Amino acid sequence: MAVAFILSLLAHLLALGSGLVSFDSIDxxxxxxxxxxxxxxxxxxxxxxxxxALSAPRIPGTLGVPAGEASQPVADKPKPKPKKPPASPxxxxxxxxxxxxxxxxxxxxxxxxxxxxxxxxxxAANPARxxxxxxxxxxxxxxxxxxxxxxxxxxxxxxITRFPAAARMQxxxxxxxxxxxxGEIRWQRDGSSYSLITDATPVVGPKLRYETVGSITxxxxxPDSFKATRNGEPRxxxxxxxxxxxxxxxxxxxxxxxxxxxxxxxxGLGMQLALRGKKxxxxxxxxxxxxxxxxxxxxxxxxxxxxxxxxxxxxVVIRVREEGELTEFWLAPDFANIPLRILxxxxxxxxxxxxxxxxxxxxxxxxxxxxxxxQDNESKR
Numbered sequence: 001m002a003v004a005f006i007l008s009l010l011a012h013l014l015a016l017g018s019g020l021v022s023f024d025s026i027d028x029x030x031x032x033x034x035x036x037x038x039x040x041x042x043x044x045x046x047x048x049x050x051x052x053a054l055s056a057p058r059i060p061g062t063l064g065v066p067a068g069e070a071s072q073p074v075a076d077k078p079k080p081k082p083k084k085p086p087a088s089p090x091x092x093x094x095x096x097x098x099x100x101x102x103x104x105x106x107x108x109x110x111x112x113x114x115x116x117x118x119x120x121x122x123x124a125a126n127p128a129r130x131x132x133x134x135x136x137x138x139x140x141x142x143x144x145x146x147x148x149x150x151x152x153x154x155x156x157x158x159x160i161t162r163f164p165a166a167a168r169m170q171x172x173x174x175x176x177x178x179x180x181x182x183g184e185i186r187w188q189r190d191g192s193s194y195s196l197i198t199d200a201t202p203v204v205g206p207k208l209r210y211e212t213v214g215s216i217t218x219x220x221x222x223p224d225s226f227k228a229t230r231n232g233e234p235r236x237x238x239x240x241x242x243x244x245x246x247x248x249x250x251x252x253x254x255x256x257x258x259x260x261x262x263x264x265x266x267x268g269l270g271m272q273l274a275l276r277g278k279k280x281x282x283x284x285x286x287x288x289x290x291x292x293x294x295x296x297x298x299x300x301x302x303x304x305x306x307x308x309x310x311x312x313x314x315x316v317v318i319r320v321r322e323e324g325e326l327t328e329f330w331l332a333p334d335f336a337n338i339p340l341r342i343l344x345x346x347x348x349x350x351x352x353x354x355x356x357x358x359x360x361x362x363x364x365x366x367x368x369x370x371x372x373x374x375q376d377n378e379s380k381r
Contacts, residue, residue, distance in 0.1 A: 034302025034317055041277035041300065041316055041333055044163035046189075046216065152311030155334040156365060163275055163336060164360040165189045171342075171353035173200060181205075183353050187271060192216050196268050206231045210267040214240070219262060220276045226265040228290055236290025238265055249288050257293060260286040266294075270329055273298060273318060274337035296320045296327070306330055306340045306355075310369045315340050332358075335365060 164187065171183040181202035188195050192215050200208040208230055214223035222242065228235040238249040240259060247259040263286040264272050273280065284295035301319045305312035315330035316337075330341035335358055343352040356368040 043277040044275050154311040154313045160336040168359040170357035174352045176350050212268045221272045223265050238288045238290045270339040
C-alpha cells in the first residue's frame with residue numbers, strides 16, 4: 001500500500017537535490033526482536049450496510065459529516081395521537097403552557113447538549129454500536145512518568161473484530177527516521193464495492209495520491225483498477241481484467257502479464273492483510289505497484305510493541321524480504337487489524353508510515369496523545 005508512494009517519493013526527493021536529506025548523519029536503530037505470537041490475527045466480520053433510513057444519526061465533525069451538519073434517519077416517524085381537550089380552562093392553562101414549550105424545537109446548541117447527554121444511555125441500549133467503536137483504555141489516562149508509560153498496553157475495551165464500512169487513518173511519513181511529512185489512508189465500502197485512497201504530503205516535494213477501486217469477495221479485496229497521480233498528473237497505473245485473466249500496468253511503458261487469483265495492488269495490500277487476517281496462506285501473492293510485479297509470501301513473523309508515547313499497542317508483524325529489501329506491515333489485532341506501521345527499507349535508506357490516528361465508521365478509536373516533555377515528567381516524581 002505505502003511502498004508505491006514511498007518509492008516514488010524517494011525519486012522525487014533525489015530529483016530535488018541531494019542536499020535535502022543527509023543519509024550519513026542518521027544512526028538507524030536496529031529492528032526490534034519479535035516475540036512469539038500471543039494472539040493470531042482474526043478474520044474480520046463484514047456486515048451488509050444498513051439502508052440510510054435505518055442508520056443511526058452521525059455526529060457532526062466526524063468522517064463523512066461536515067462540521068455543523070448532522071445526518072438524521074429519514075424513516076417515517078409515528079404520528080402523535082390527538083390530545084383530548086382540557087376539562088376546564090383554569091386547569092388547562094398550566095398544561096397548555098407546558099405543551100407550548102414542548103412544541104417549540106430546541107435551539108441548535110440545546111440539541112447538541114441533549115444529544116451529548118443522551119449518548120451514554122444510547123450506547124448502553126445499543127451494545128452492538130458500543131462494541132463496534134470502543135475507545136482506547138490508556139490513551140485518555142494522564143502519564144505519571146516516561147518509564148511507567150512505556151509499560152502500559154493501549155487497547156479498546158473490547159477487541160474490534162468488525163471491519164469498518166468507512167475508515168480514516170493518519171500517519172507520520174518518515175525518511176530514515178526523520179519526519180518528512182504526513183500521510184492519510186481513507187477506506188470506503190459501499191455494499192460489495194470498495195475504494196481506497198492514500199495521500200502523501202511531504203513538507204518538500206509534490207503531493208502524491210494513490211487510488212484503488214474494486215470489489216469485496218469471500219477471498220477479500222479484488223482490485224479492478226489502481227492509479228497514481230503526482231500533483232494531479234497521471235503516473236503509474238494497473239488494470240485487473242479478471243474475465244480475461246490479464247494484468248495491464250505501467251508508467252511510461254505499457255506491459256501485460258497473466259493475472260493470478262488473489263492478485264493485489266501494493267497500495268491496497270495493507271487493508272487486504274487487515275481484512276483477511278490469518279487466511280493469507282503460504283502461497284506467493286502476485287502484487288503490483290504499477291511499475292513492477294512482485295510475488296510475496298505474506299505471513300506473520302511474530303509480534304512487537306508500537307510505541308505511542310503513552311503506552312504501547314500490540315502489533316503483529318508481517319515481513320517480506322527479497323533481494324536486499326525489507327517490507328513490513330505492523331497490524332493491530334485489537335483495532336480491526338489496522339496497519340500501525342508500514343515500512344520499506346534497503347541497505348541505504350528507510351521509509352515508513354507511523355500511525356497517529358485511527359477512525360472507524362466516524363468514531364476515533366485511538367489517537368496518539370501529546371508527548372510530555374521529559375523534564376515535566378521528572379518534576380512530577
